[in-house]
Amino acid sequence: MWLLALLDHFIPPGTITSANEGRRVRLMVGMLFYGIVVILLSILVRWLNEGWTAALGVVSITGLLFFVMLAAFWLWRNRQLVADMMIISVLLAIGGIAYFDGGLYSRSMTWLAIIPLVANFLGGRIRAWFALFLVAVELAILFWLHQRGAISSLSDSPIFGRTFAFFASTALVSVLAQLYEATRKQIERDRELLDEMQRQWVSVVSHELRTPLTATHSSLSLLVNTMLHDIPANAREMLQIAYRNNQRLTRLVNDVMDMERLRMGKLRLRYEQCNLQQLVEEAVKTFENLSQKKALVFKLDLAPVVSFEADPDRITQVIHNLLSNAIKFSPAHGVISVRLLQHNSNVEIEVHDQGEGVAEEFVEELFKPFTQQNKHDARAHEGSGLGLYISHAIVAMHQGELRYRPGEKGGATFVVSLPAKQISEENQRNAKT
Numbered sequence: 001m002w003l004l005a006l007l008d009h010f011i012p013p014g015t016i017t018s019a020n021e022g023r024r025v026r027l028m029v030g031m032l033f034y035g036i037v038v039i040l041l042s043i044l045v046r047w048l049n050e051g052w053t054a055a056l057g058v059v060s061i062t063g064l065l066f067f068v069m070l071a072a073f074w075l076w077r078n079r080q081l082v083a084d085m086m087i088i089s090v091l092l093a094i095g096g097i098a099y100f101d102g103g104l105y106s107r108s109m110t111w112l113a114i115i116p117l118v119a120n121f122l123g124g125r126i127r128a129w130f131a132l133f134l135v136a137v138e139l140a141i142l143f144w145l146h147q148r149g150a151i152s153s154l155s156d157s158p159i160f161g162r163t164f165a166f167f168a169s170t171a172l173v174s175v176l177a178q179l180y181e182a183t184r185k186q187i188e189r190d191r192e193l194l195d196e197m198q199r200q201w202v203s204v205v206s207h208e209l210r211t212p213l214t215a216t217h218s219s220l221s222l223l224v225n226t227m228l229h230d231i232p233a234n235a236r237e238m239l240q241i242a243y244r245n246n247q248r249l250t251r252l253v254n255d256v257m258d259m260e261r262l263r264m265g266k267l268r269l270r271y272e273q274c275n276l277q278q279l280v281e282e283a284v285k286t287f288e289n290l291s292q293k294k295a296l297v298f299k300l301d302l303a304p305v306v307s308f309e310a311d312p313d314r315i316t317q318v319i320h321n322l323l324s325n326a327i328k329f330s331p332a333h334g335v336i337s338v339r340l341l342q343h344n345s346n347v348e349i350e351v352h353d354q355g356e357g358v359a360e361e362f363v364e365e366l367f368k369p370f371t372q373q374n375k376h377d378a379r380a381h382e383g384s385g386l387g388l389y390i391s392h393a394i395v396a397m398h399q400g401e402l403r404y405r406p407g408e409k410g411g412a413t414f415v416v417s418l419p420a421k422q423i424s425e426e427n428q429r430n431a432k433t
Contacts, residue, residue, distance in 0.1 A: 369385065
């Protein structure tokens with residue numbers, strides 16, 4: 001746009017460090033030029049209609065201040081300082097003009113309504129609420145001066161001047177609204193571009209990274225599980241480290257892909273009749289080797305429950321995430337309790353550990369992506385901050401609920417509550433496709 005190109009000529013080099021900063025700088029410089037133009041027109045209108053007055057002197061000083069602020073921006077390149085100076089200058093100018101020009105009846109008062117809006121757009125230290133406070137203080141002072149009789153309560157300003165003031169303030173609001181709309185559209189375009197880049201990145205991860213990871217995992221798994229004793233002792237530890245890191249990277253890639261599918265609404269469930277007791281038992285067996293490294297004991301209390309419809313792979317993923325977290329945060333020689341019960345029309349899975357539990361102030365953040373109660377501990381436990389977020393979403397897609405409650409004697413308890421409904425004809429068809 002030609003106006004933005006023109007404004008760029010008046011912006012000091014090196015001032016714009018980002019797209020958002022560029023928008024604010026251009027808006028501030030544009031406001032300075034707009035203020036200078038309006039002030040010059042105001043001087044002309046007042047001179048022709050009223051001659052030289054004290055109010056006209058205040059307008060002239062304000063115009064000089066706007067030139068000074070433009071020069072100060074070139075010298076100091078401090079946008080926030082100049083933005084705050086602009087807000088304060090305008091407030092003082094309006095107050096000074098009003099004092100000599102009818103007080104609360106002055107046409108200059110029409111500009112007060114836009115001060116908070118301008119303050120927010122400029123992005124200085126003075127924002128809308130503080131600007132509103134300053135406006136209230138100014139109005140209170142003018143009211144007090146009226147009450148003291150220091151200002152005449154009658155306004156004799158000509159109708160043309162009042163009309164011009166109304167039009168100019170409305171025009172400024174319109175310009176700000178247009179700039180806001182242009183900024184909003186640019187942000188939408190930037191977001192769409194970022195989303196497209198993210199989709200392309202996920203595509204690269206799924207096709208270019210997952211394939212070699214799977215092949216590497218298969219080879220390392222074969223070596224660790226069947227040929228470890230044939231490998232020299234000094235190489236075994238290195239092989240096991242490589243295998244563990246391969247597993248960690250594979251889990252992270254899968255979590256990122258699941259998160260992207262959730263975000264785009266492309267995660268699909270394949271419903272079938274499930275035996276939840278069997279799913280829990282198989283999941284516990286999967287983690288037996290990992291639990292033995294910390295001498296942990298699984299305590300199972302699996303009451304028989306009705307068979308119900310669900311995606312067994314995704315429910316298993318949820319159970320794995322809960323068991324994995326329980327093992328990570330349990331102290332050595334601790335007990336992990338896993339319960340399965342039927343409560344009214346729901347079936348529930350409870351996983352309880354004897355760790356430190358979750359801080360009360362962090363509970364609300366627990367199921368958000370990339371959130372960790374303690375970043376240092378998270379790195380020690382190799383957490384990505386995605387497991388609970390994905391599990392919560394999967395349970396919600398099953399019309400269930402994943403919730404947390406502190407253990408009665410410490411630790412953490414996670415409860416998966418799923419509706420115990422029989423598989424529908426529609427989901428039977430989806431499962432076959």
